[in-house]
Amino acid sequence: MTDVGLGSLAAAEIAAPRRHGTLRRLLRHRSFMIGFSIILLLTLAAVLAPLISPIDPSAMKVRLRFRPPSSAFWFGTDMFGRDVFTRVLYGARISLFVGFSVCVVSGLCSAIIGVIAAQFRRLDGAIMRLMDALMSFPAILLALGIAAALGPRVSSVVIALTVAYIPAGVRIVRAAALTVREMDYVQAAQVSGASSLRIVIRHILPNCFSSLLVHLTFIFAYAMLAEAALSFIGVGIQPPIASWGNIIAEGRDYATEAWWVMLFPGIAISLAALSLNLLGDALGDMLDPRQKGGA
Amino acid sequence: MVDQPIVEVRDLHKTFAVKRDGGVSMLHALSGVNFDIVGGETLGLVGESGSGKTTAGRILVGLLPATSGTVSLFGHSITGPDGKAQLASVRSRLQLVFQDPYASLNPRMRISNAIAEPLDIAGTYSRKDRNDRVAELLELVGLPKNSVERYPHEFSGGQRQRIVIARALALNPDFVVCDEPVSALDVSIQAQIVNLLLDLQDRLGLSYLFIAHDLAVVRAVSTRVAVMYAGAIVETAPKAQIYSDPQHPYSRALLDAVPRADPDAVRHPVVAGEVPSLLSRPPGCSFHPRCAFATERCRVEVPLLRDSGAGRRVACHLFST
């Protein structure tokens, strides 16, 4: 038997292009669709807030205080007569912005630091000890300290939370990078004379991406919850800027008279966190066992 | 006319420092390995685990530094003081084909990019030349042209190995180290890949160092065979001789142990014992604890690889005068 016919046989046997395989699988995955839809809805609500509710979220109308939820005020009014629904909508902007920024910035930093730790063994020890030190503080306390030091504004919250969440990401990236470094395809690139930079950019980083991505969806959720907590404590976003956390904080003193002030932002936070967890789980399922050779 | 060997290895040693039980021990992966490879031939390097064959292969392509000894490729010494520069100058002439078709391709890279990577690293190819070369290579290894945009997971083990071979041939190397290239493949696919390697050798004038533990596969591919045990070469001989008349007791034992797909074949006595730990090799000949012919001299003196006639060399006191 010669190998002449092999080319055509081999050709016939390669499956038809599955270019949209990943997309289709994602669409079929229930958790993913639920999680993604909710987050998408919340994002759209936040972005289109002025269109959805043309009321000024800070407008105080003393005569309209403590109105319960009705057709005029879907989530009722608070102690200053402000429309809770509008405040929750605008609060979504802050929460999602914080979540997203922390996610992106800490992701980038984790990726860079993690890969450096994996590539340069001499720096590895120092970097990981520093990460360990940071991780020994509960993230929320660390963020509290930083935010208190920097002053109560959105940027402080973002910086504080980013710093708090970098170590966990570094651990994940470093572990993935160490695995990928030992893979034959990296060695193949070395045999061909690839520079370390090329190997990091073309081989190591792309294969650490999936582990990091799953982790980042959870960071998004943690960051939103943490921002709410910081604002609740009073170290984060200050009223009259609406944030889910500070709406709840303000509503605390009127819990019995105007329970709706605490309830709706609370539901919003829970919903956002839940949907991100579903998203993260789904991505974890998708990305994990499919590809061998990555990490 | 005697060809200048393209690979010359002299007294190659490789030790690894391993952390063990609180301290650091030295693992002697290679202890004084000598061999040559001339242009157009295939040297089969056989051995079991701990033999050092994979380590030797990796040193030859510059993935591992040697601890001592010399390695010359195409006349350039890569173990000398400017070894790195010398290696860089001959890099495009050598390559490595790996064992595991699932770990040797980046799952996130399209195979066109994977195959073209050596070209991209060299950096001297225009876009058109690069793509033409990729198409040429795909045809060379028997893969269809429409594979270019696909990812590794869309291919079977045998097809992935073809991709790996295509990548290895990108810069037209003269010498390819094949490290167990078919061990992870099914038998019916193994045969296809072995034939492909042989065809490519004929067409492109390649030389191979074929590392394997499967003696039968080595027989199909090699012109000469070197048998390794516990970090040293114990015998080298032209293919026909080593299979019909192995000299070293370990070569004999290895051949006897191979199960034959023939129920009528004569079964040979099985050699007892195991490969020694490379952290604490026995004194003298490493094989003596398992050797039926061991003498007092074998227990004390390390046998050197010496000529034993007709292009054969063996490291055994039974054959030294």
Place this chain on the structure above:
Amino acid sequence: MSSPLLSIQNLSVQFRVDTGWVTAIDDVSLDLAAGECVGLVGESGSGKSVTALSILRLHERTTTRISSGLILYQGQDLLRAPGSAMRRIRGSEIAMIFQDPMSSLNPVLTIADQMSETLRQHQGLAGAAARKRVVELLGLVRIPDAARRADDYPHHLSGGMRQRVMIAMAIACKPRLLIADEPTTALDVTIQAQIMELLRDLRRELSMSVMLISHDLGVIAEFAQRVIVMYAGRVVEGAPVAQLFRRPVHPYTMGLIAAVPKLDSEASRLATIPGRIPGPQEVIRGCRFSPRCTLARDCCLAEQPSMQLVSDHQSARCPPRILALSEGHG
């Protein structure tokens, strides 16, 4: 003619994938007599391991299901037996050893501790009596210095030693059937020879039946008395070992034997089987081997062939070949 010890009849097993269920093995039947050694040979995707795991119902419950068939052990259907019966059978009547001893041994327990667990479970041994039996068993599998080795942890032992420990654990309760799934694939060739010799001797000493699963035709040829060949989830041929190698009937068997590189062959090129092995998801009308078969006819492509007898002890799933043979060709 006594009834077989183990009889697998028309077994079909399915795996779950994204799109639903796919067939892993289809209509697998084989018999194993008491004291016999049967070799199950096939490449990846042949379904040989799935078949073996089904005997002891060791497959992953959520992603695998048995869609039809029976597995009769001494007349009892193992697939419908209650959990308590299976627990009794596993280990003491039917034992299994696997390819990778490192993952089959608990790394945080000593050898003696792990072996004592089996002895306690099935034979009620404890303390000194168990220890004595452990050392005895380690000696049976020819581990030197057994008393000292019993207190080692798995990572102190070499691959060959670990496999011997696995075998010792398997034979601890003198099972009637030992299923060995690629027991030597991960071992060096000289160690493989030692382990196969050990299995041969133990089979004789304990009058045990063995089902040996391997992709290596050489190992099968040297050990099995009867061989079952599987391809892409189906049994394609079954014959006594000598007959299989001398007069294979199914084209896949012929191709496989031809493709194995021979130690004493002068050929410069290996015989190949073109194409590649189909995955379980691929639906092929007709014979699963037909896309690669050089002898394929129209009937092969149209409908699934059935197993037919070639002679008293040999059967194959290739009606055209059997017909040709009976007419005196081939």
